[in-house]
Amino acid sequence: AQRVTQPEKLLSVFKGAPVELKCNYSYSGSPELFWYVQYSRQRLQLLLRHISRESIKGFTADLNKGETSFHLKKPFAQEEDSAMYYCALSGRRSGAGSYQLTFGKGTKLSVIP
Amino acid sequence: SAVISQKPSRDICQRGTSLTIQCQVDSQVTMMFWYRQQPGQSLTLIATANQGSEATYESGFVIDKFPISRPNLTFSTLTVSNMSPEDSSIYLCSVLRGVTGELFFGEGSRLTVL
Numbered sequence: 001a002q003r004v005t006q007p008e009k010l011l012s013v014f015k016g017a018p019v020e021l022k023c024n025y026s027y028s029g030s031p032e033l034f035w036y037v038q039y040s041r042q043r044l045q046l047l048l049r050h051i052s053r054e055s056i057k058g059f060t061a062d063l064n065k066g067e068t069s070f071h072l073k074k075p076f077a078q079e080e081d082s083a084m085y086y087c088a089l090s091g092r093r094s095g096a097g098s099y100q101l102t103f104g105k106g107t108k109l110s111v112i113p
Numbered sequence: 114s115a116v117i118s119q120k121p122s123r124d125i126c127q128r129g130t131s132l133t134i135q136c137q138v139d140s141q142v143t144m145m146f147w148y149r150q151q152p153g154q155s156l157t158l159i160a161t162a163n164q165g166s167e168a169t170y171e172s173g174f175v176i177d178k179f180p181i182s183r184p185n186l187t188f189s190t191l192t193v194s195n196m197s198p199e200d201s202s203i204y205l206c207s208v209l210r211g212v213t214g215e216l217f218f219g220e221g222s223r224l225t226v227l
Binding site: 034036043044049086100102104106 | 154158161205216217218219221
């Protein structure tokens with residue numbers, strides 16, 4: 001079974017402070033991990049994926065297989081970063097040809113001006 | 114990116130009735146997914162809808178309660194049958210694009226059951 005854990009429901013930081021949103025996963029195979037974001041009154045959308053190893057809007061996330069983590073980080077938080085962030089893990093079910101994306105419960109980031 | 118339209122965006126329904134949610138995509142996709150997001154909870158996959166075959170339901174979800182149609186590669190419906198207040202939730206349609214695992218989501222249908 002695949003599982004994603006986001007231990008913090010709410011994270012409040014001051015503008016300009018560093019941000020780290022925690023994500024831990026459980027998966028028996030080789031994981032593909034993502035961060036999705038939902039800004040106020042907008043639809044859920046992809047922020048970044050680990051295979052791209054890219055920085056989006058100043059955010060980065062490194063897959064740590066030893067710690068089974070995929071924490072999202074940004075050195076200096078901005079007010080526009082306030083949103084709901086979901087960590088997600090994908091895995092193909094063997095023999096089924098289907099696809100499953102498992103989401104964590106999400107962390108609400110609030111950046112205080 | 115994909116443009117996904119869901120209807121209705123929100124509805125208030127009476128206990129025991131059924132509601133059908135529509136999902137329209139601007140291009141052909143093989144896999145469409147229906148998620149539920151209950152208040153304060155994460156997104157939970159209800160079922161995967163592939164065109165030309167029966168939907169695949171996740172544990173805890175059954176076809177009698179959540180019948181799904183997938184008549185073509187751009188459209189799907191999810192019906193919430195015999196609703197109870199516990200079905201109050203946001204229902205999300207999503208599609209998978211490419212092989213990189215990115216899901217595109219509709220804006221969701223917020224359902225309140227009285």
